Amino acid sequence: MEKHMAVCPYCGAGCKLNLLVDDGMVIGAEGIDGVTNEGELCLKGLSGFDFINDTKILTPRILHPMIRREKGGELERVTWDEALDFTAQRLTEIKEKYGPDAIMLTGSSRGPGNEANFVMQKFTRACIGTNNIDNCARTCHGPSVIGLMDTVGSGAMSVSIPNLENADLIMLFGYNPSASHPIVARRIVKAKEKGAKIIVVDPRSIETARIADLYIQIKNGCNLAFMNAFANVIVSENMHDKAFIDAHTSGFDAWWETIKNYTPESVAEVCGCDPDDIRKAARMYATAPNSVIGWGMGVTQQRQGVKVVHTIAAIACVANQIGRDNAGLAPVRGQNNVQGSCDMGMWPSLLPGYQKVENPEMRAKFEKAWGLPAGALPAEPGFKLTDLPHGVKEGKIRAFYNFGEDPLQTEPDSADMKETLENLDLLISQDIFMTQTTALADVVFPGTSWGEHDGVFSASDRTFQRFTAAVPPKGECKHDWQIFQELSTRMGYPMHYEDTEEIWNEVRELCPNFYGATYEKMAGTGHAQWPVPTLECPGTPTLYKNGQFNTADKKAILMAHDFVEPTELPDDAYPLVLCTVREVGHYSCRSMTGNCKVLSMLADEPGYVHINPADAEARNIRDEDLVWVSSRRGKVITRACLDERINKGAVYMTYQWWIGKCNDLTMHVTDPLSGTPEDKYSACEVHSIDDQVWAERHMQALYSALKDRLAAEAAPQNVAPAAEASAE
């Protein structure tokens, strides 16, 4: 049996593990002593390996390139040369006819790694000539990236994951680490045992609420009101650090003009909590020697996501709970390499290393390095991922290159997204599985899976770590960066890299903050936490030490905003709030974990809608019953879990299910500052089903039909192209 070192591909915790390989098959995984996981793994890390082996439990892997010669025709397996020629020709036609900005691309924050993403954005900017590149951070921590860059200068965690356990106080706001990042939750349990105080503010009584010193159950959708009042208490009770504010921040007076209106009493009704609890929480936070605020999708997938992040950053600055090893900001990233996608410039306004496309000096540097004439790189920020639906409707976007994501599963309002994808002139999907999105594609490129390629991931706390291939690529799968460079070469901008290290060295040369992160430094369980500007620098676990923020004048900018209610409030027809959350044993669109034996056995379709027993009783719903959940966008079947931890008036669905698909219900309304959908708040109703046996069979029939359809879409790959067949 061989062992191959890797980094878990499932969340931003960055757990190091060994893949166990026997006779060319991955047969197990074991934790190794990485900086963030210390040898531990959660169930996804431990049991999430066998999708590589193409188990076909949920949907088959794609092993050969396929194209659809005509819109709406059948997929047909072709040679790589033909697939690449076809795609290059179609993209060139669209570029010539509608301009480069009619082509939109999305990076992959999942298995491919930083190098593949870097090459993709280089292809986007240097070859196609557009900044229309984005990544799934748009639908998750986009508001954190934007909100933190606006205020403190860097869109990332300011503290490191290991240091969380040494904080004196941890406040979790709209973040459920036990489901999202069990290995980060482990640090919180350890912090508690070391004596830290824990505050949880969440409408759901999440796992951490059980061990919290103070749990405040708020109403859904009240974040900014709550945080404004929290900030109000800090200043009203004179717990702010005036010297720090004077020396290291700007805009305090204007900030206070807004915040002063938000007394705890004034928001008590909106927040549904005791004003004294807000005071208690603010006192605990401000007076502890070292406090950390952790937040997640509960903050970002809201109408005012960016504004709440502004306020959280201001609170940390005003209270001087930032810039120390155990005090700061912890927006913990969802996908394993979503930090990396942002690091690599899969962002319509940012070049790799957070260098702005609008800055002519930065563009000039990249033009020189990439052998482009001066002025060749586009200066205008491109479209956001959430601009896709209206961009296509208005005819501005004609082609979409989807890299390792499944927008039909993960983006809001799936019916609208399906129409969007069908109306494109050209949809390219580069993936490892036949997902629902790939099934609509005109071009299907089989990339290599995690476990079949090398690379570097960025963990949520800015830690670069290497992962390696355990088994050779299956079928005709090519490394993602090879596909991009071959396509780019065909389209007139030749690229040729030999391996990922060569790509990574180019990244290092172009991004001063990443320069010291060499492959050598990251060998084995080695790591490098950016900023790591020199070869000698061991990495920087903590940002903003001594109040030195990454803004132009090194001062944090305090920003305050007024509270606005969520977009779609419950009414008589749809009286419940629908909030989308995540499954602990599944990941993203579930194409990977749904193909793992253990994980698919522990949790399978149609998932659950968690509902307070009182709300269920009023609707004549029993535990484990199948139910309909409906909204103005659609109706899905799912299973009820009567759960006393759920607040009355709200229901929670995990977004991993393809039948019990909550994104058939959510609405495509976004925070205007980030373009992030308001997935945490929409109105719905839950209906009981009288004939449960019928419902069980109906659900099974839907599930089997979906699996059959995806298997049928992938089936043409088993028929070799005529030219190859005759050669054999």
Place this chain on the structure above:
Amino acid sequence: MNTFIAIEPDRCIGCGTCLAACSHGHRVAGLQAEPRLALTFSPQVTAAVTCHQCEGAPCLAVCPVDAIVRTDEAVVVNEQACIGCKLCAIVCPFGAIHPAGTSTAGVAGIAFETPSQPRGTSPLLAWSIGVYTCAVKCDLCSTYDPEGGPHCVRACPTNALFVRDATTLGDARKDKMKAAATANQIMMGRSTNLKEA
């Protein structure tokens, strides 16, 4: 004494890594993939419910075909001998033994189940077409990995699960007695003044 697995609920985060480790280990050994322990959630507590390997194990006592036996390590089900009568599940005071089966339709990943009852039906009454069930219970992984110890304990990322055997329980009892005695002394010295009475 009987060795069993206990849980510290304040450490449990309800992630289910124990279930995954249990399932993987048993499945690879050719046994039922069903996890031998279960997570339960209440507003105040999250905990894994485990078999206590009772000294007077009722499951063992009621088994009509002697499919449940006591080994040196644990109370163990012989999955081949079990007839799926479910008596053991009825008498277990912890709900730690229950029937499970592997659908033949599921083996190749092409499961097409035809449910015959609502999911909420008790596992004791639930059945599916063509699936023979047998009792599954915790064997402390002794039947397939006696050296490795229980896989759930090893896998738990927050170290919330503990093997409780004669040694560990004895040590814990000594610690408790020491702590209690100290507390008593302080209490007596400071407030009750029993020694003077």
